[in-house]
Amino acid sequence: MLTTEAPVAKTIELGNNIYLLKILSPNIASNIKPGQFLNVRVSETYYPLLRRPFSVCDVTGDHIFIMFNVLGEGTKILAHKHKGQTIDILGPLGNGFTYADDFETAVIVAGGLGAAPFPYLIRELKRNKKNIISFVGGKTESDVITYGMENIFISTDDGSLGLKGTVVNLLNRNINLLKNEKVKIFSCGPNAMLRALKEFCLKNNLECEVSTECAMACGFGICQGCPIESTHNHEKYLLVCKDGPVFNVKDVEI
Amino acid sequence: MLTTEAPVAKTIELGNNIYLLKILSPNIASNIKPGQFLNVRVSETYYPLLRRPFSVCDVTGDHIFIMFNVLGEGTKILAHKHKGQTIDILGPLGNGFTYADDFETAVIVAGGLGAAPFPYLIRELKRNKKNIISFVGGKTESDVITYGMENIFISTDDGSLGLKGTVVNLLNRNINLLKNEKVKIFSCGPNAMLRALKEFCLKNNLECEVSTECAMACGFGICQGCPIESTHNHEKYLLVCKDGPVFNVKDVEI
């Protein structure tokens, strides 16, 4: 874990208010794992004051990528960064996905911006010779992010693209695809979705790792700002930033 | 008095940390008078929170200029503005110089960044067929700003350029130049300089207008943040932003 002043290599607008920032950082690129995150200082000033956490989206060579949509001031500033400007990055942070274990097919389940960590994970899954199926959902067509996904199934709440329904409905519809093989689910998205997914996985006895979110101050365990309830020990919270952000779905209350 | 979103036309680096910002504002350009000022919001954010006051430096056609050196965060942000970005300007504010009255020679006395209001004043003085002599001082060579000045005499505290001494020493040395004509002095600079100048003017019975400074919040009379002691009425302060920033040197305690 380090703080790095890293130069922006490229700002890529994917459309629909979604941006990719390509950043040069050999150091982070060679250390970070899919599912880990970075805590980014978007401005040298006190506006905004706190760093902003982003999953690593992809890694190519010496470059790392983050994917985000413009929500508030922090992401607005980030979207305006241009080539050559440096940004102050703290990371790699947290624990990433476990994907080298014994399964054949990786099932990606992403809701909206929950797509962010998967391009990198999919790259690594392929290196590990896993099959990949991606279930991608959004509220409406413009929320569906398929960037870096493979073997894609789509759902939208309003039916504007793919199945009308949630991504967990979509998964349920295609449950036969998961039946014949050793599968592991990897997911990221809004809490409501993760909750539904957890239920689905428990019912169908499926392995599942989820990347969770929480408002954060430090991102590395010193502020205690990011508690998440453990299913095993109710005396003590886990910390999203240190113990997560990726958890086995069985280990946390969502 | 108005707030205007005006586009930056050009950022000119004069060197030695001094910048000129050329801004398109037909409205302000056609209304503002030499010695008046603008209160500039350098950022849309709360950083910095308050506007920053700057004298109008020059006007050409539909464009206005401000001149500044990078001191703190506000001027740093301004120096990085580039063509096409808009800035939020409040102005014209305050009272400018009186230069259409009955004198023959305008004597400019500027210390450091005190040079800022004079390019425009000199332009207008010339339109009014006045003679101009400029006395320009600085701590050292790099502080001497002669931009837009005419008929220039120079002093530096350390003697690195021109006379070694203050600009008031310089003026005193050249007092003979002021003796034969109807002169009026126009000055802007640090308070210590203005104090010395006031003494000089009173002793030599010279007409003199000075542009003063004070920490400001609003710039247009609603906060009472910018008092300056009147020589005539000690019951009540004058306000630099509304009653000034230009005063007859006899009217204010400096």
Added chain:
Amino acid sequence: MNKVDLSVSVGPLKLRNPILLASGTVGYGNEMSEHIDLNKIGGIVTKSLSLKPRKGNPPQRIVETPAGMLNAIGLANVGVEVFLKEKIPFLKKFDVPLICNIAASTIEEYIECTKILTEERSISAFEINVSCPNVKEGGLQFGNDISAVGKITAKVKAVTNKPLIIKLSPNVSYISDFAKVVKDEGGDAVSAINTLVGTSFNIFTRRPKIYNVTGGLSGPAIKPVALAKVLEINQRVPIPVIGIGGIMNWQDVIEFMIAGSSAIQLGTVNFINPKASEEILKGLEEYCIKYNVKKISELTGSLKLK
């Protein structure tokens, strides 16, 4: 035509909308009238008036701080007499409720000022400033003295039948204790908050940046504190609150109303964006339409706790 009813009541005081301009940040209205249509805003609170004119503190009076500013104006004002003679005639040209803010060094002075001003028909209400951190004479620091605040409320109430608002200091352990005494002594509403005491030094000269040494902190920096004070009063004392502190945009206004404010005041933002009040009114109306709020006054104290 407005689709939303923006009108609010602050106790007996009826306002066409909840946006007031705070004392000390709008002068006596004339400069602001060049930026906004005074006929549109909820009301103007005058710079604190004292019986006699006050010169105020020497410079420096203003220092910027992170997301805030310190001021130590020292209640510079024209005094009651000049106010009536020179400022009121201008304000009368507008159809805008005028709330007269009064500051004084003694209880007698508060009474005297109110007595004189209450005769003026164009004044809609009084806001009594017991909380200015920037004046030293007078001995008592009223704002921190609960019995003084009670006494001032009762005695001023006795000499006017206009709505009486007491502007509270945030520099106390429990602001609701002060709200309670105001309520008990017949005050109609409280304004919360005035500025927080703060200071700042020049590290090279080692001198305070502000002549008065300390000043009052205002601006967005104090918003969370102000909101907590409004909430505290709202939860403990049934008295209307005018929320003040760091309000910069319509979102902030909604937040203050949810926390318990019947109306709000804009302060520091007027210096930065003199048009803020009009922009905010537009934002409020849009929010109300979008979220189906028929009367904005429904928002007051509408927070949901678990």
Added chain:
Amino acid sequence: MNKVDLSVSVGPLKLRNPILLASGTVGYGNEMSEHIDLNKIGGIVTKSLSLKPRKGNPPQRIVETPAGMLNAIGLANVGVEVFLKEKIPFLKKFDVPLICNIAASTIEEYIECTKILTEERSISAFEINVSCPNVKEGGLQFGNDISAVGKITAKVKAVTNKPLIIKLSPNVSYISDFAKVVKDEGGDAVSAINTLVGTSFNIFTRRPKIYNVTGGLSGPAIKPVALAKVLEINQRVPIPVIGIGGIMNWQDVIEFMIAGSSAIQLGTVNFINPKASEEILKGLEEYCIKYNVKKISELTGSLKLK
């Protein structure tokens, strides 16, 4: 070799430099040790410890505000026992003064914690947190109760001969009254300030953003207030002060020392720039060299008033 003597004393507590890391913003040191050399800083103040482990508040615990943040962690901590068994061994690897911060719900718990911890030789001093705004149980709000603060000081002092620092609440009318009682009851120093009570609402759900409803405001936004509190204590009570509140850089440290701090603590800045302490030490040294300050402790209370 240092050309400047950066060492300071906080009463009986000797520190190699005035830069401490504030309670709740450095955990128990392990994560920070990846960013900075703990052997270089003046000291570490632990997260508040209670007798038994505390789970703390449910999320959301953190909200950003203009130039600040609200937190309501609720004193989540491992408890005294686990601290001694699991955290101290790591900290012992470093040559860094360890100040143990204690929070409790009863006076007895304060005493009990101190009794247990005072046996541990590697603890250099105690900082008693009587001012956490984010816990509700225990009934008493110690920080606002002057006699409780006096009692805690006296009773804790009686069970330890280590330097005793009381961390004061800023949410009071006169913080110096509290500093005085600490001094009178034998406390060695005070820390000022803890966070200011603040809140924030989601304007769409109308719920508080923080689960605990209110939180503690920290960061640059509160710096002017913190400075004024330090100054107030400095001007009224002869007790060493550890200045805390919104310190982001070396300039801020100088400002706090000028206003009367013997040492300072870095809080929120650690989240944003975990290397801040080391950068600040460099800045301090350069300032001292440039302005010919031979011993940094000369700065303490060196402000010049008119």
